[in-house]
Amino acid sequence: xxxxxxxxxxxxxxxxxxxxxxxxxxxxxxxxxxxxxxxxxxxxxxxxxxxxxxxxxxxxxxxxxxxxxxxxxxxxxxxxxxxxxxxxxxxxxxxxxxxxxxxxxxxxxxxxxxxxxxxxxxxxxxxxxxxxxxxxxxxxxxxxxxxxxxxxxxxxxxxxxxxxxxxxxxxxxxxxxxxxxxxxxxxxxxxxxxxxxxxxxxxxxxxxxxxxxxxxxxxxxxxxxxxxxxxxxxxxxxxxxxxxxxxxxxxxxxxxxxxxxxxxxxxxxxxxxxxxxxxxxxxxxxxxxxxxxxxxxxxxxxxxxxxxxxxxxxxxxxxxxxxxxxxxxxxxxxxxxxxxxxxxxxxxxxxxxxxxxxxxxxxxxxxxxxxxxxxxxxxxxxxxxxxxxxxxxxxxxxxxxxxxxxxxxxxxxxxx
Numbered sequence: 562x563x564x565x566x567x568x569x570x571x572x573x574x575x576x577x578x579x580x581x582x583x584x585x586x587x588x589x590x591x592x593x594x595x596x597x598x599x600x601x602x603x604x605x606x607x608x609x610x611x612x613x614x615x616x617x618x619x620x621x622x623x624x625x626x627x628x629x630x631x632x633x634x635x636x637x638x639x640x641x642x643x644x645x646x647x648x649x650x651x652x653x654x655x656x657x658x659x660x661x662x663x664x665x666x667x668x669x670x671x672x673x674x675x676x677x678x679x680x681x682x683x684x685x686x687x688x689x690x691x692x693x694x695x696x697x698x699x700x701x702x703x704x705x706x707x708x709x710x711x712x713x714x715x716x717x718x719x720x721x722x723x724x725x726x727x728x729x730x731x732x733x734x735x736x737x738x739x740x741x742x743x744x745x746x747x748x749x750x751x752x753x754x755x756x757x758x759x760x761x762x763x764x765x766x767x768x769x770x771x772x773x774x775x776x777x778x779x780x781x782x783x784x785x786x787x788x789x790x791x792x793x794x795x796x797x798x799x800x801x802x803x804x805x806x807x808x809x810x811x812x813x814x815x816x817x818x819x820x821x822x823x824x825x826x827x828x829x830x831x832x833x834x835x836x837x838x839x840x841x842x843x844x845x846x847x848x849x850x851x852x853x854x855x856x857x858x859x860x861x862x863x864x865x866x867x868x869x870x871x872x873x874x875x876x877x878x879x880x881x882x883x884x885x886x887x888x889x890x891x892x893x894x895x896x897x898x899x900x901x902x903x904x905x906x907x908x909x910x911x912x913x914x915x916x917x918x919x920x921x922x923x924x925x926x927x928x929x930x931x932x933x934x935x936x937x938x939x940x941x942x943x944x945x946x947x948x949x950x951x952x953x954x955x956x957x958x959x960x961x962x963x964x965x966x967x968x969x970x971x972x973x974x975x976x977x
Contacts (some may be wrong), residue, residue: 572601573648574648578606578650581658583722584654589614595738654687656687664705682710683711690727690729716732717812718812733811740792760799760838762835764804766806767782770848770876771855781846783808785960786963790968793964795813832883843895844896881920897920899916903929924974941959942957942958
């Protein structure tokens with residue numbers, strides 16, 4: 562439910578809750594992203610959060626006064642008003658203590674009171690030590706909050722305080738901001754978490770087929786579209802496995818990432834992950850051919866010897882294998898990607914329709930890559946083909962925008 566905007570200020574109203582963890586300093590960057598993109602932000606820290614970042618910092622960055630107590634600004638009934646007028650509440654970081662208090666409906670400070678009165682989307686970005694995140698009490702609290710419609714982002718894996726490393730790291734502010742932007746832009750609040758309870762697999766990046774220990778056959782895929790598909794699926798509530806081929810992109814928070822190199826590695830990882838899932842989206846660019854023989858030593862260039870001839874062998878078709886292996890229930894929904902160019906025999910869509918018929922997947926996302934378009938770009942545009950429905954043009958936008966349209970089409974398949 563949107564907040565009650567006044568005519569004087571139609572900017573989206575965001576409440577940024579900050580609880581008392583060392584990652585509170587990262588919320589400053591998140592606040593900056595909101596304010597610089599035109600959002601009206603009210604920062605509501607807990608008292609313990611102010612031990613890490615003080616009131617002056619929050620007020621300077623937000624341009625608004627900061628309160629922590631339900632007894633501040635009593636005349637305006639702030640403990641009710643702040644939540645009522647919000648279009649989005651995001652808590653970053655959300656400590657184990659804050660998650661527990663929110664799950665049990667406590668209202669001992671302004672932040673927890675705001676969470677009780679808010680009728681808009683609520684996003685929690687947890688940050689804590691691994692043992693605290695994995696404790697059954699915390700997991701039960703997370704499930705409780707999710708069951709009430711809150712989006713709880715799974716924490717990232719990485720360096721924590723001290724020498725510890727593991728799941729529990731606050732996702733990067735840029736990623737939290739992207740998720741919050743997605744939530745604000747989705748008109749139907751009930752659809753924000755429409756992938757909750759679904760298990761999906763996404764592949765991304767380009768495989769490498771080695772000629773020798775140094776050289777390989779590869780392609781220009783950056784993995785950005787596949788990573789966007791995985792991140793968006795996680796933000797919409799899915800349990801996501803991302804099979805990533807040779808990508809150096811940051812791992813999306815809340816996504817299990819399996820790193821692979823070759824088409825053989827990719828096929829094995831996808832097939833293993835695809836058991837009992839609801840959808841597989843093959844956004845990777847797997848090699849169609851590999852060298853028939855891989856040399857054990859670097860192939861030397863010699864003046865008195867001709868360049869070696871390269872013999873290639875076709876690789877296995879991972880998507881076709883998934884199609885052949887699924888049962889009569891036609892699950893999982895299978896989505897392929899086609900990076901196509903037109904030629905003298907046919908145009909991009911004609912080639913893509915032939916590919917859809919040959920592979921027999923449910924959906925085929927077609928990119929026109931003539932002139933090197935799409936690869937490595939932050940934006941994309943596409944056409945989604947299916948054998949039993951009209952083509953769906955996807956206008957140029959961010960790769961997250963494209964990912965949302967793809968998942969919207971998958972959701973329609975689940976409902977059919």
